[in-house]
Amino acid sequence: MTHIDPRVHEALDGERPLESLPPDLRIEADRLLDVAALLAAAPAAASVATRVMAHLAEPRPSRLRRLAQWIARPQAVTFHLRPVWSLAVAAALAVFALLPNGGPLALGPEEGIAQFVLPASGAHSVHVAGSFNDWRPGAIALEDRDHDGVWRATIVLPVGQHEYMFVVDGERWVPDPNAGRYVDDDFGRENAVLIVRPSSP
Amino acid sequence: MLACAALPLAAQTVRPRLEGRVPAQVIPAIDSIVRAAAADSLPTEPLVQKALEGGAKHVSADRIVLAVRLRRDRLEAARALLVRAGDPPPVTPLKVTAVATALSRGVPAPTVERVVAGLPGSPHAAALQAVADLLAHKFDPDSSAQLILDAARLGVPHERFPDVATAVIHELQRGSTREGALAHVRAGLPNLPPPARPTPKAASDAKRPGAAPPR
């Protein structure tokens, strides 16, 4: 970490005039102000107003309400929901086709890659179980390598459609809040649906 | 002996897969459902998967049997739909499963029939997945099906149908109306944004699921 003279901090906090700084410190302060000015240049933004007002005019999705009710039950672990209409995060979890010359893994033509992500701060373990592994709850572990409460795993899976859920601390079955596709599991909950695509021709 | 040999391999080996995974008292009932399905030329793997799922989720024995029966009924309905839609034989397990999944995700039967009939002899799974994705974002079934059929007609390969749905949904998120989003994507067909690719880090991190643990 670079050290900045306390007088520079005071000037940038408005607690002393910039002009009172000696030249070398003045340069440091100006540099940070230049960076701030650059960041302050507003992006040429299209308004989100239409989108927001349109969303507020619609009735709330029942799936969101059902998921929210499931979360409110005592056994739910903490995770973040987003509105059903946003695929921004789901896209990040989409299953990819491998480029023919990509990756050190030799994938067959009927295989693809799935990235699983679950924010679950406070969990001691997170696994994923689904139709791709006979629903074995302890077989595929996610990892929280940087201890930020976000658990991840990247797995090779066969091409096709799969259903899955996360298993937290070995016993709590949790739907993937970011899957974007769900189907009733006929046991009172919802499985996430994952589509693994074949590698490109 | 001959009767056993005529059964698909999956039906012959289902008991070993279930032992230790589901309550012992339901194994005979599930085995019976699976054998009957096999004899009726219905896919059996979805039935075994539903039983294993129920066992893993510690669901009661009754509910497991009920869920497996329900899934069998859905597979049968899916096969009947394929026949009604005039899908050229053979009615493969993959097609039956794809139709059953679409129905489970809320695609109305008439819409499924329309998609199947509109893509004779082609794989249907990707088309039905795309329609189901659009319905999940409250697009109406008819317009959704029409867009996918138009995409097929304009030469979009079937494995890219989910990208058509994704493109429409992204348009919706950018502020279009649903009609506008559909029209915008249709106007661009057969061109589509490229599908997402894994980052090099993701590709290098990927691992295969471990072998099943010994019982």
Place this chain on the structure above:
Amino acid sequence: MASGGPPDPEVVARILGGDGEAFGIIIRRYEPGLLRFATRMLGQYDAGADAVAEGLVRAYRHLASCRDPARLRTWLYRIVANRCKSYLARRSSMEVRLDDAPPIADPSDSEAMVERNEQMERVQRALATLPPDKREAFIMKHVEGLSYEEMAHATGDRIPALKMRVHRAREALVAALQEQEVL
């Protein structure tokens, strides 16, 4: 910080009284700053727009819980900052996708535009190396111009802690920029 038009408490009262359309005034008034904040926090235009849109929907639905409508602006920053932090927690990697950010310089001066965009890219990459709380602190203080008192309202943290965070953020940003130059 209303510049023209009815003051925020009056608009909030109208909305809570049933005039939902009046929320459009709030959106037009604060959206540019919120979009800039979210875009700088997330390093991506689309993700920033999503965070702001989600935040505004949430603000509308929970408007009655805004205890001091005279400080609506900082309340909105709090909501959008939380959406940004949620997004960062979910994102599987920290890559900054600047190719979807619109150019910012005067398009009639193409050389200056290229240079400015390159500078912006360097600065945004350096900013992305900061942990979310320090990134947020720097952007709130130096980009959005919030006072420490306003930041305390937006984050729920005490002023001495916020000052320390901003100081550390400045140092980390300078270090990241110096590292880029060396490389």
